[in-house]
Amino acid sequence: MTDRHPSRALRWALRFHPAAYRAEHGAELTAIYVQATQDAGPLGRLREALDVAGHGLRQRTGLGSDRTAGQVLAQAAPLAVALATGGSVANLLWFFTPGIGGLPSSSLPGVLLLVNQGVMPLLWLAALAAVWTGRWSAARALVVPATLLRLADLPLLLLAHLFHDTYAEAVLNLTVPLLTGAFILAAPRDLLGSSQPQRAAMAGATALAVVLWAALLAGVYYPLTGGPLITHALWAGVLAVALLFVRRDRLPAAGLAVALLPIALQMTMPLLYPLSPAGVGALLVVVLSGAISLVRARRRRTRVTPPSAV
Incomplete structure (x- = not known):
């Protein structure tokens, strides 16, 4: 048997x-x-x-290791783990920050929500350690329950009467973890490993996540010019910079852009609905950066492709 x-x-x-x-x-x-x-x-x-x-x-x-899309995902996967780890730790700190989150009630949904928020960072930290040491099978096995716990956030928030956002933000609470998990699980296994450049990129992505989440938390107490939501636009700014450096011979920049996409989308949504000046600026910067990258790629293909014989 x-x-x-x-x-x-x-x-x-x-x-x-x-x-x-x-x-x-x-x-x-x-x-x-x-x-x-x-x-x-x-x-x-x-x-x-x-x-x-x-x-x-x-x-x-078309996501095989011999395709550009698969190679970009292989660059994005470790960075997505690093960013998700930073996000899960920030979510936990959010509950304990005075005047911002507030601990859930002692009801069953509130207790389950707090347990969920405590276990999720542990899973992501374990996944980050596994990626750092090149144990990708263990890392991807940890990503699955971590993603499921992140998806459980929304129903638990609703049951605990702590969700006061819009319908669009509720959809994003489900879409973002699904995209992040999909990017990590879809990366070609034969391209995943552990190298010094990869560890340096992961350390940089972790530091970037810490800085951006710290700015978001600090912006609640010390609002920047333009309002407390202006710190959300920083995620769009980083995504725009990554897009500007995207080239065929610069796969790490493309990987960073892919890894940033879910969280940047979630962070800029409050700026776009309802539309604010910061949202208009963030949208224009991202669109222009993406357009510049597309124009560069098109010119490069035109330059490489020989003219057909008449």
Whole structure:
């Protein structure tokens, strides 16, 4: 019985690959699976089967390691973990900051919300440590429950009567963790590892998250010119700078832009609905930066592509 379960899981995992790819590389994938699970338990075999299925999905969606999109996601994944870790710690501090968040009530939803906010940073910190040491299988396994806990925030906030935002912000509370988790889980596994440049980028992303979240918290007590929400525009500004540096030979900048996208979207929403001068400025800066990057990429393709013979 135990011998049939891995083969059944592998057969289902192979179905995620395109038929042509499965016919050409099915035997190779099977051999790799058998070798990887030789001394593994049920969870290890399931994890390897999920890796095979994920490889198939990346082949179908054009996110393989040989595609630019997959290479950008590989750059974005560790930075997304770092930014999500900073965000989860900031969410916990928000509850304990006087005059801002306030601890939830002693009701069951309030207690569950506080437990959720306490466990989530621990999971993300563990994922960050796993990425730092190159243990990506463990990191991605931790990202799944961390994302599920983040998704549970909204219903718990509603049950605890602590959610007073708009419908659009409620949708973003679900969209942002889904995007972050998808970016991390969709990155090609063979491009993920641990290197000195990657660790330096993660340290920089963590420091960036600390600075931006600290500015957001400080802006409540010491509002900048333009109102307390002006600090939200800083996220859009950083995203715009990353977009300006995006080039085909600068994948880290593209990875940073992708990693920043979910949280920048969430932070700028209060500036766009209702529309404020800071929101107009943030939107224009991001759109112009993206347009400049697209124009550069188009010119580069035109320069590289030889003219066709007449």
